[in-house]
Every structure is written in C-alpha cells, then in structure tokens.
Amino acid sequence: MSDADRLHELLGLPAVDFRREEEGSPRPPADAAAWRVGVDPYEEDGTWEEEFHAFLEAVDPSRVAALIISQWGESYEENSAYPIGLVVAAADRLTSLKAVFVGDLVAEEAEISWIEQSDVTALLTAFPALTHLGIRGGTGLVFPPVRHQALRELTIESGGLPGEALRGVLGSELPALERLDLWLGVSAYGGDAVVPDLAPLLGGARFPRLHHLGLRNSELQNEIAAAIGSAPVVAQLRTLDLSNGTLGDEGASALLEGQPLTHLTSLDLHHHFLTAPMERRLAEALEPHGVSVDLSDRCEPWDGRGPEGRYTAVAE
Numbered sequence: 001m002s003d004a005d006r007l008h009e010l011l012g013l014p015a016v017d018f019r020r021e022e023e024g025s026p027r028p029p030a031d032a033a034a035w036r037v038g039v040d041p042y043e044e045d046g047t048w049e050e051e052f053h054a055f056l057e058a059v060d061p062s063r064v065a066a067l068i069i070s071q072w073g074e075s076y077e078e079n080s081a082y083p084i085g086l087v088v089a090a091a092d093r094l095t096s097l098k099a100v101f102v103g104d105l106v107a108e109e110a111e112i113s114w115i116e117q118s119d120v121t122a123l124l125t126a127f128p129a130l131t132h133l134g135i136r137g138g139t140g141l142v143f144p145p146v147r148h149q150a151l152r153e154l155t156i157e158s159g160g161l162p163g164e165a166l167r168g169v170l171g172s173e174l175p176a177l178e179r180l181d182l183w184l185g186v187s188a189y190g191g192d193a194v195v196p197d198l199a200p201l202l203g204g205a206r207f208p209r210l211h212h213l214g215l216r217n218s219e220l221q222n223e224i225a226a227a228i229g230s231a232p233v234v235a236q237l238r239t240l241d242l243s244n245g246t247l248g249d250e251g252a253s254a255l256l257e258g259q260p261l262t263h264l265t266s267l268d269l270h271h272h273f274l275t276a277p278m279e280r281r282l283a284e285a286l287e288p289h290g291v292s293v294d295l296s297d298r299c300e301p302w303d304g305r306g307p308e309g310r311y312t313a314v315a316e
Helices: 048-058 081-089 121-126 163-170 195-202 221-228 232-236 249-257 276-289
Strands: 013-017 034-037 066-069 099-102 132-136 153-157 179-185 212-218 239-241 266-268 292-294
Touching (some): 034 048, 081 099, 153 163, 163 179, 195 221
Parallel strands (some): 013 034, 034 066, 239 266, 266 292
8 A cells, every 4th residue: 555654743743652551651642643543353352432432532622623533443344433433522612723634544454445434524614613533444334415614625545536525525615725635546446537527627717725635546547637627616726736646747748738837836746647748848837936846666567568558556
C-alpha cells in the first residue's frame, strides 16, 4: 500500500496510540494529541467498543480535538458503521472534536481495498463543528450529498472510489472547504467514476474557498489532466496534486497547453510515466515562475506494454 502509511499526525497534533493496558502510565493532555484507537483482532484483548469506552474514561473526552479510528476488527467482515456509530453516540461527550480519520490501517492489517467503509456522513451530521474528515478505503463507501458549514479539509484515500460516492461529495454544500484530496483508483477495485462526474468541482463554483485540489491515483490521469487544462477551478488553487496515477506525456502536454499554471506554488506529479524531455518542458515552463514541481518516481510500464502497462500507486 504505497503512500498510505500509518498517520503520524492529524490537525497538526502528533498521533498517539491509546492502550487500555497502559492504564496508569503517563499520557499527554487530551487536547495535545490525535488519539488513535484500535484493536488487534487476533489478540484476546477486547473489542473496539471496549477500547473506545476505556478511552472515554481515561482521557477527558470534552478536550479531545482529533480522533483516529484504526483497526476495529476483521475489516473485511465488519464495516466502519460499527466504530462510527460508537463515536456518534458519544457526540455529547466529544464536544471539542474537530478532526476524525476513519480507517487508519496499513497493508499488514488490511489492503486498502479490503477496508469495508459505510456512510461516513454520519460523522458530519453528528459533529457540526468538524473541520477535518479523512477516510481510507473505498469499498462500501457511502457519501450522500450533505450540507456542513465547518468542514475545511476532506481526504478520501482509495484504490477505487465509487462514482456514486464521488458524485455525493461533489453534490455537497461545503462552503468552508479549503482542501480536497481524492484518490480515484481503478475500475478493478470499484473506481467507476468518470471524468464528467468531476464537472461540479472543475466548474469552480461548488467550493468557493478551495485552494488545494488533489485528484490522484487514477487510471484516468491523462483525461483528468486534460480536463484540468480548461477548468475554471484552477484559477483559485494554490496547490494541485495529480500524483500516483498513470500520467503520461499526453496528459502533461494538455496541462502545458491549457490555462496558465504559473500562479501555483506547487504541482505534484510524482509517480508518473513522463519521458525525460517532457519532464524538462514542465520544469522549464513552471519553475522560473516559482512553482515547485514534483517529478519524482518516474515509472516504467509493466512488461514494456506502453500506455496499457501503466499502473497507479495504490490499487488493491
């Protein structure tokens, strides 16, 4: 699972594992950490519910600002509605909660496309002051259109983002949204969204405060780059991330031939299939204007198959 490692921080706070068995050991103040709650399903140390209730008793929940939901059991047997439901039920105690990340699992626990998600908007409904929401895993993900006044950052990491969930995100009213990072994935793992689904986003009016956009890890990266080339939303961006996908010279050429990108502070294209001449063209066109261009991790198609052998960084 490349680029989907254990979270080290959330909301600018260091991630700290809560362990019930460490009762009595010194812990940081409740508001000084992003608390990660998880269990090992292969150890007889209790359920996620028991661990979470112990957390609520051991750490002042009224001061907790950031919560990371890690492994809650056999991820392919029980979906995220289980831990989300418990967090929602504790909303009257988690009165300072600003950030939640659901599914902080690494490959040794579950491949990204094995993580069973659910309707994650229950968190937005229960926590109207939430500013950051992160999701890992697209299987079973449900995201009906919602209205939320406070959400500033939304991240969905997946090996395949369902088109219906994408359309729900882009049909939502999120007037405070500043950062949107979507890993679209591949059709083999449920990523059935198509470029026309992005129209509400690319038009620019949907999220007026958006300044960072990531449309990443897609097998449609060239088509996305071509759409970005004429998308009104680009004018309001400071940072653009099209990394981890199947981007080739054709997509990069569309970026260069489209609207100016010289107002950006950074353009992230790492994990790509560009030729060296195209890399130079991009750098020469943008870096003199102060744009930081990440062209690291040049990839080669599998078995020399050309465009058909290109691959995303994350799939299963």
